[in-house]
Amino acid sequence: MENKKAVQLKKFSINNEEKAPLTTNQGLKVSEDEFSLKAGLRGPTLMEDFHFREKMTHFDHERIPERVVHARGVGAHGIFQLYDSLVEYTKADFLTDTSKTTPVFVRFSTVQGSKGSSDTVRDVRGFATKFYTDEGNFDLVGNNMPVFFIQDAIKFPDFVHALKPEPHTEIPQGASAHDTFWDFIGQNHESAHMVMWAMSDRAIPRSLRMMEGFGVHTFRLINADGDAHFVKFHWKPKLGVHSLVWDEAQRIAGKNPDFHRQDLYEAIEKGDFPEWELGLQIIPEKDEFNFDFDILDPTKLWPEEEVPVKIVGKMTLNRNVQNFFAETEQVAFHPGHVVPGIDFSNDPLLQGRLFSYTDTQLSRLGGPNFHQIPINQPVCPFHNNQRDGMHQMTIHQGQTSYHRNGLNANQPEPAPVELGGYESYQEKIDGRKIRGRSESFLDFYSQAKLFYNSLAPFEQKHLKDALSFELGKCKSGMVKNNAVALLNHIDRQIAEEVAGNIGAELPEENLEVKSDKKSPALS
Ligand code: HEM
Secondary structure, rough: OOOHHHHHHHHOOOOOOOOOOOEOOOOOOOOOOOOOOOOOOOOEOOOOOHHHHHHHHHOOOOOOOOOOHHHHHHHHEEEEEEEOOOOOOOOOOOOOOOOEEEEEEEEEOOOOOOOOOOOOOOEEEEEEEOOOOOOEEEEEEEOOOOOOOOOOOHHHHHHHHOOEOOOOOOOOOOOOOOOOHHHHHOOOOHHHHHHHHHHHHHHOOOOHHHHOEEEOOOOEEEEOOEEEEEEEEEEEEEOOEOOHHHHHHHHHHHHHHOOHHHHHHHHOOOOOOEEEEEEEEEEHHHHHOOOOOOOOOOOOOOOOOOOOOOOEEEEEEEEEOHHHHHHHHHHHOOOOOOOOEEEOOOOHHHHHHHHHHHHHHHHHOOOHHHHHHHHHOOOOOOOOOOOOOOOOOOOOOHHHHHHHOOOOOOOOOOOOHHHHHOOOOOOOOOOOOOOOOOHHHOOOOOOOOOOOHOOOOOHHHHHHHHHHHHOOOOHHHHHHHHHHHHHHOOHHHHHHHHHHHOOOOOOOOOOOOOOOOOOOOOO
């Protein structure tokens, strides 16, 4: 079956291997490309050398800003095939029509390092998928871990400032072994669960083909009758989950910083296509409060024994990019790119992400028309009254560009819901305007402990070794002590061992508390 995205991208491609005369950007054939125009053979270059100026100016502007996070990444194309219709839960056509094959583009990334950093560092991995559906693009912008460090988007700039290389030295690149990162963690116990994942073997995947993916947030599925279910999205790799060991990861980082991107590229080139199954955890709306955690809290997972993962389809990555910049670098993912049948929840981290992505892409990709960049275009028609702006690539014709429009009946107008118009789920909201978080978010340690207890003894050892290695690199005694105080709330024995390894103070006892914070009282 023809892949609609591949066909669309082909229209934008130019084959540089075809013999064609060299021209300027104005189409002027160039007769000489090795010597600039000079006043005399040994004289200065002339200002009038338009060919030199055009070539050099373009080169001078070849780079665009790297992503503020997830700068280092690698992408590939593929397809998604649904196994059984999910019509009971959603009206999204790519999740209900099993005859459809949906083109996808995936970008894997590390979070902390710059565009040129190493692949095998200890870090969270981004796992972002763009589904080019017939109803518009749906982006599942996830990670390879099921939870996150913070509960509210307003803390994200602080978290990233602490995580990134320290501003006075730009060190370290691609590792969590530094004071600002651990200072943040020690002061923000809501990170306890995620930090255990980040110190586990999950943070040093053996191959991108051997990682799970998680949407992390709670979303909603809405069916044709308007009924809603809460949902979490999962990717399960057919090759299973495998990690490097720390020593291996460090050596590879030095010997081949491109280890992961090369592995993915080569596997696809030789036809060994990586596959993931899409899994859904689904909770009916009526059960929202039946758990001992808040299902809107992004630092909590939904235990699979309580909410089983339903496998619904398969993604296969079967085509490498033709041009890294045009595809992998220019792709713009956004958790707010949804299609009818999928909607958001009130997870306060997700709510903030809905603002952040377009905002950052406006500067990264140079203005409001980056949806016209080939990799970002939907495969279905897109048609509205938005006009002009930097890098406009479309010649909109006609007199009018507004709704409601009496002069030209063929102008774009909202489609009724029955014809595919997107309708936000009519959730009932009744509350007071307040800065704070619900009491139900204030259990920071239980799932961190649960995760640790779920590990095999050798995995627990790796985790304690990682904590000792990373914290051992910190210079501040206060930072080390605070981190041990956090570990002490999770598991006394981890705290004892790590404190011993790094020479930090051990709190006298492990007090049975769930959180170090209080929720602001409603007046
Ligand atoms: C990339 C913001 C949390 C996954 C980005 C980018 C920004 C951002 C500004 C760069 C986008 C670009 O330049 O195109 C935020 C904010 C968050 C947040 C404000 C929390 C409030 C998360 C979480 C996940 C995640 C929880 C995982 C579930 C990703 C991924 C990318 C990314 C995978 C890279 C996308 C790509 O490959 O192009 N994020 N992020 N982020 N974020 Fe987040």
